[in-house]
Amino acid sequence: MSSTQTRIGTRTRRRPGSAATMRRVRHAGSRVLIYAVLILWSFVCLFPIYWTVTTSFKSAVDVTQAHLIPWLDFPPDWKGWRSLGLSPDTIFQVSDPRAEFLGRFANSVITAAGASLLALLLGSLAAYGLSRFRYRFGPMRNDDILFFFISQLILPPVVLALPFLVLYRELALLDTRIGMVMIYTLTVLPIVIWIMRDQFNAIPLELDEAAMVDGLSPWGIFLRIILPIALPGMVAAFILSLVLCWNEYFFAALLTATNAKTLPVMVASQTGSQGINWWSMAALSTAAIFPLVLVGIFLEKFIVKGLATGAVK
Amino acid sequence: MDSSAATISPPRMLPRRDKPGRRHLGRALIAVATLGLGCVVVLQILHASGGSILGFATWLPVLYAYIAWCVALGFGQVMTRGEQGRRALFVLPAALFTGAVVIFPTLFGFYIASLDWNLSAAGGPHFIGLGNFIALFHDTDYWNALANMVFYVAAVAVEYAIAFGLALLLTAEIRARKFFRVAFLLPFMLSPVAVSWMIGKSLFEYRFGPVTDLARFLGWQTPAFFAYPWTARMGIEVMDAWVSIPFMMILLLAGLQALPREVHEAAKVDGATPWQSFWHVTFPLMLPVSVTALLIRIIFKLKLADLVINVTSGGPGGATDTVSSYVYRVYSDRSNVGYGTALAMFYLVLIVVLLTLLLRLTNRWLRRLA
Secondary structure, eight states, X not given: OHHHHHHHTOOSOOXXXXXHHHHHHHHHHHHHHXXXXXXXXXXXXXXXHHHHHHHTTOOHHHHHTTOOSBTTTBOOOOHHHHHTTOSTTTTTSOOHHHHHHHHHHHHHHHHHHHHHHHHHHHHHHHHHHHHHXXXXXXXXXXXXXXXXXXXXXXXXXXXXXXXXXXXXXXXXXXXXXXXXXHHHHHHHHHHHHHHHHHHHHTSOHHHHHHHHHTTOOHHHIIIIIIHHHTHHHHHHHHHHHHHHHHHOOHHHHHHOSSSSOOHHHHHHHHHHTTSOOHHHHHHHHHHHHHHHHHHHHHHHHHHHHHHHHHHHO | OTTOEEEOSSXXXXXXXXXHHHHHHHHHHHHHHHHHHHHHHHHHHHHHTTXXXXXXXXXXXXXXXXXHHHXXXXXXXXXXXXXXXXXXXXXXXXXXXXXXXXXXXXXXXXHHHTEEOBTTSXXXXXXXXXXXXXXXXXXXXHHHHHHHHHHHHHTHHHHHHHHHHHHHHHHSSOSSHHXXXXXXXXXXXXXXXXXXXXXXXXXXXXXXXXXXXXXXXXXXXXXXXXXXXXXHHHHHHHHHHHHHHHHHHHHHHHHHHHSOTHHHHHHHHTTOOHHHHIIIIIHHHTHHHHHHHHHHHHHHHTTOOHHHHHHTTTOSTTTTOOHHHHHHHHHHHHOBHHHHHHHHHHHXXXXXXXXXXXXXXXXXXXXXXX
């Protein structure tokens, strides 16, 4: 009965029921299962994003009827983007919502990038020092100093938020970008130090010693020899900081009012007033997540690579 | 700061003795800078308390003075201690920064926590010592929020299991690995505030959200996710898991990729089933990475606030409240700065104690296994 063979799905001419066939069937079954789970989880990950992006092109009726597929289910419409002043017909006109959006966007870029760069600078220096030299500060040795830096990660934002509110008011730093850069730097500094120290530890000490024999100072060694090697790890640390800073809401909600307001605060403030404007909320959310989605798509390999040395320690 | 002596680990090539004159100059520089900083601080305190007309409108100059002092300290280190000072310069900036923006505000926070200070009340702040901390013990909302935190933290175990499963899938021999990796990572890139709208307010929408449609299809007649305590809590947890599972997944994936390949081949030769080879080989080898991933995830979970604030504002009836979102409301609705800070400080002490215990236990446990 050759039909059983084809039904089981083997292409070879082995007899049905033989051990090899069984293994093959089980193998094929597990392949199907693996791909089913992979596709299911991709759907779970991507559907909310898809829903948000398509909703920004829906008119009111299409939102409430839960239409899903553009052109097939509903005619795409620029409504959401028009309300932000970013649709093709409004892009060259003066638009208040667009001006506000671009202002918030610029704030987000400046605070997130500024804080990530500052954290990377301070963190890489400290991590290199801790991985290469022995320090003593009172009773604290290298490991204690490292633990001191990394333990800052525990600090919940809520602990610092109110003291910072009072301090920033006295320092005239409330609602300024500099103030936000400082506070975001401190929230990501522990992560940068954690990643970078493992990066530097993975670089053999012989390189430093060889460079020292050549007469380079510690700073020369760090800048000319070590830094270029550690660059991929630095990119990973930078991206991770960028993600955390760009998405931060708690501090931004408490410490900014008008000048330094970031995108998450703007997104959050839209939902409260006058019900929900579906299409404009969708457009705003899409615009707010867009930059990091791009970062995720194009720089994903750096993140895994950078954490690879960090995670195994 | 003098004791932050950088002892030299590699042997020095040329034991260079710095001139004593330079050393004295360095010490003088540090002394002058410290004196200057002290003067500015004292002057400003006097000015703020009304004792002196001289002074600045804001405390910003004190910050500048601190920065100047830091720079002087750096120069002073190099001048007095030469090579060792130059090495100290690596760690000094981060240490001074952390001291200024973490240590000082935290201590200041404990001071605020001892004040009866309501921004909307007529009188200014006044000292009540431990009053806020005593009031906190009778605050059922706060203890309710703490109880919710137990649920949220416990849910990390489920997140971990899913993340581990996904990481294993991504290391299996599959096509389009790059696509799946990027797709699985994307939720981590999204801002929780956007997610709270995208999922919480849109997909879970009662009338026409796709998820509620699905729930109706599956037989739940009134799928109002955020109207019942347990479904609301689960809803928040699902969103938080959605955003943060990718982070754990990446850590575990990185760990899996670093595992030596031979052990798996050896297990296969010995005739181990895939489950046996996972449970007896992969999982034990992955324990250190798992502990790191779990610890970091728990730490981040303890900060959970933005989703709750934006989706449910703690409701229904405080069922979804986290400590952070509750304190946020104490501050933003009631302007109760002193009490809110006391709640936060108590929370800080609690989690520092618990995390230290957890760290000790896992360390001891890992060492016994090794």
